Amino acid sequence: MTRIWKHRLFWPIASLLGLIVINSVARPQFLSITMRDGELYGALINILRNSAPLMLVALGMTIVIATRGIDLSVGAVMAVSGAVALTVIDNAADPDNLGTVLGAVGLAVLVSLALGAWNGFLVAVLGIQPIIATLVLMLAGRGVALLITGGFITTVNSAPFSYIASGYLTVLPFAFFISVAAITLIALVERRTALGVLTEAVGINPEASRLAGVRARGIIWGAYIVSGVLAGVAGVIYASNIRAADANAAGLFIELYAILAVVLGGTSLMGGKFSIAGTVVGVLIIQTLESTILFLGVPSAQSPVFFAIVVVIVVMLQSSRVRRGFARLARLRQRRAPDGGPPPDVDPDLEPKRTEVAA
Numbered sequence: 001m002t003r004i005w006k007h008r009l010f011w012p013i014a015s016l017l018g019l020i021v022i023n024s025v026a027r028p029q030f031l032s033i034t035m036r037d038g039e040l041y042g043a044l045i046n047i048l049r050n051s052a053p054l055m056l057v058a059l060g061m062t063i064v065i066a067t068r069g070i071d072l073s074v075g076a077v078m079a080v081s082g083a084v085a086l087t088v089i090d091n092a093a094d095p096d097n098l099g100t101v102l103g104a105v106g107l108a109v110l111v112s113l114a115l116g117a118w119n120g121f122l123v124a125v126l127g128i129q130p131i132i133a134t135l136v137l138m139l140a141g142r143g144v145a146l147l148i149t150g151g152f153i154t155t156v157n158s159a160p161f162s163y164i165a166s167g168y169l170t171v172l173p174f175a176f177f178i179s180v181a182a183i184t185l186i187a188l189v190e191r192r193t194a195l196g197v198l199t200e201a202v203g204i205n206p207e208a209s210r211l212a213g214v215r216a217r218g219i220i221w222g223a224y225i226v227s228g229v230l231a232g233v234a235g236v237i238y239a240s241n242i243r244a245a246d247a248n249a250a251g252l253f254i255e256l257y258a259i260l261a262v263v264l265g266g267t268s269l270m271g272g273k274f275s276i277a278g279t280v281v282g283v284l285i286i287q288t289l290e291s292t293i294l295f296l297g298v299p300s301a302q303s304p305v306f307f308a309i310v311v312v313i314v315v316m317l318q319s320s321r322v323r324r325g326f327a328r329l330a331r332l333r334q335r336r337a338p339d340g341g342p343p344p345d346v347d348p349d350l351e352p353k354r355t356e357v358a359a
Helices: 002-006 010-026 043-050 052-066 074-091 098-125 130-149 159-166 174-191 195-204 206-211 216-242 254-264 276-296 303-318 320-335
Strands: 034-036 039-041
Touching (some): 010 276, 043 174, 043 276, 052 074, 052 195, 052 254, 052 276, 074 098, 074 130, 074 216, 074 254, 098 130, 098 159, 098 216, 159 174, 159 216, 174 195, 174 276, 195 216, 206 216, 254 276, 276 303
């Protein structure tokens, strides 16, 4: 039982289950799943579908943070990716052609790969601080997306492209399978090969890893490329969901939510040890919390405050220092005698006697 209590995933999973219980009590239909035309619908299904873009971005962010870095440009990469895909489809003779859509998506992901490689070049080769290097693309990326779309919101009506976000494969949303494929691939590469160990080694001590023969530069560069590719796929899903390329709204603040999901999952911002499973749980916590906020009818202007309060509570529950403090208070209360006297495990007759010294 103690091992379960101290496991790094215990508190994230407990927080997720707590949110599910609260939602179930507040609205019993939260857990209900219905089948219509061979497809599953319900609040839980919506969470799985809507979490796909954030899941992809958070997975890439986990790898970057594991190398002691940060990627603030993922939202801008999403905007560029969506702009590229929608522009290609909009200028095509037949937007409903599957080959056109696949070509547009492939080009968007390729551009995202190039943007991720640019971030990796600045960090790994030129040695620029990650927060500064990615801040450049964070500020310039949306301007690039506006240049691609001509300063307008590009909209398309393409059935194959809309299928990416709203379509179903068997009984579950297609976007959910994209996120599952990304999770499986990242987990296999990072946990079933030596790459995961090398990534942790680089994050713990890059210089020592380099002296030990680890190609730290290549690993860091690859982490930013992976982050860019996953952000590009997330941008395609977002653009497919709204059927438009909105350079200003696409991926807005998603870098902050991704970092939060990584931290909620137990990955340290100091680099080194990371948890893919923890990141998955962290994303589900955020998505479930957003669903809770919408159900409670919190105004959009006030929802960030409500979200921040709940997140602070969740983070405090996961803090080892806070848990040690509560455990210490519990032990003191147990040892304190009911009448305010000495602890029950101490014999009063054995207490040292005070002697008064005559003046």
